[in-house]
Amino acid sequence: MTWQIWQGHLGRQFLELYIHSQKEVILNWKELVSLFRTTKHSETFSSNSIKKNRVDLHIHTTASDGFYSPQEVIKKAVSAGLNIISITDHDTIDEVKLYADKVGIEVVTGIELSAEFDNREVHILGYFFDHKDKEFLLSIDNFRKSRFERVKKFITKLNEQGIMITLNDVIAKSNSSSLGRPHIAQAIIDKGYAKSFYEVFAKYLGNNSPSFVKKDFLAPETAFELINRAGGISIIAHPGAISEVTVRNFIKSGVNGFEVNHPSHSSLQKKYYSEVITKYNLIGTAGSDFHGGKRSDESNLGNFYLTTTQFNLIRERVHNLK
Numbered sequence: 001m002t003w004q005i006w007q008g009h010l011g012r013q014f015l016e017l018y019i020h021s022q023k024e025v026i027l028n029w030k031e032l033v034s035l036f037r038t039t040k041h042s043e044t045f046s047s048n049s050i051k052k053n054r055v056d057l058h059i060h061t062t063a064s065d066g067f068y069s070p071q072e073v074i075k076k077a078v079s080a081g082l083n084i085i086s087i088t089d090h091d092t093i094d095e096v097k098l099y100a101d102k103v104g105i106e107v108v109t110g111i112e113l114s115a116e117f118d119n120r121e122v123h124i125l126g127y128f129f130d131h132k133d134k135e136f137l138l139s140i141d142n143f144r145k146s147r148f149e150r151v152k153k154f155i156t157k158l159n160e161q162g163i164m165i166t167l168n169d170v171i172a173k174s175n176s177s178s179l180g181r182p183h184i185a186q187a188i189i190d191k192g193y194a195k196s197f198y199e200v201f202a203k204y205l206g207n208n209s210p211s212f213v214k215k216d217f218l219a220p221e222t223a224f225e226l227i228n229r230a231g232g233i234s235i236i237a238h239p240g241a242i243s244e245v246t247v248r249n250f251i252k253s254g255v256n257g258f259e260v261n262h263p264s265h266s267s268l269q270k271k272y273y274s275e276v277i278t279k280y281n282l283i284g285t286a287g288s289d290f291h292g293g294k295r296s297d298e299s300n301l302g303n304f305y306l307t308t309t310q311f312n313l314i315r316e317r318v319h320n321l322k
């Protein structure tokens with residue numbers, strides 16, 4: 001693939017995230033997403049399904065590191081009895097919107113960003129933002145560029161050490177939705193400079209290796225502000241076992257809420273975050289964080305949800321914030 005084609009290719013991509021798999025990916029991006037439809041389909045759809053009134057606000061597709069395409073995810077969501085979902089990677093929305101319309105499911109604008117706080121990675125969900133907001137689009141584009149620059153810096157440093165791989169070698173190891181250290185590693189192995197991923201990471205790509213390039217993470221408050229300025233709300237994804245001090249810190253920095261119901265949360269954690277949102281008058285969300293494929297999380301879809309009533313209260317609240 002030539003450099004020019006690659007640049008065009010990047011036009012459809014953005015944002016390297018480091019999702020739970022510890023797999024680096026660049027999210028596919030066309031027009032930041034989604035669609036924000038009226039609720040009329042919620043009612044028409046409910047007759048198709050035994051379960052109903054279920055809203056899953058955290059789902060991935062092939063636009064990030066999910067296994068299924070947005071259309072496949074929508075089909076699965078319908079069979080799982082969901083009537084409103086948010087696809088939190090992002091992608092090609094006009095098509096998704098048309099398709100969602102056809103099968104009678106509502107798709108809420110969403111995204112999952114990566115930030116860093118106290119040397120730990122924090123995922124931040126954004127909902128209801130204007131996906132055509134220029135400043136928002138520009139920032140996302142800048143994150144994408146900085147991820148790409150990081151790969152280039154890795155290559156320069158490796159070349160200085162006599163590991164002669166090129167950008168094209170790395171690109172050849174990636175598919176359309178991902179580019180990161182695993183692809184650099186594969187290029188190094190294929191050129192015969194190392195025998196295994198373990199060796200590559202130990203010698204060249206690990207955090208303590210001489211060619212390591214630090215990732216530029218967002219500060220959480222920057223992500224909150226970015227989402228808010230585009231008219232959306234920011235939610236800490238799967239906060240799990242973060243400390244109370246950190247929770248208070250996020251609240252002080254302006255986060256709008258926490259993901260309360262997530263497959264990784266224990267019942268104690270769910271209880272804790274419900275209390276936090278009540279105490280500080282914040283927004284609590286729920287989602288399966290469905291990825292599909294090898295994750296064995298098929299049974300989560302349809303089982304981590306808000307009711308439509310709970311969701312509509314959030315929608316109303318967001319509306320009043322605007």
Ligand SMILES: [Zn+2]
Nearest residue numbers: 019020123237
């Ligand atoms: Zn996440």
Ligand SMILES: [Zn+2]
Nearest residue numbers: 058060112289
């Ligand atoms: Zn996620």
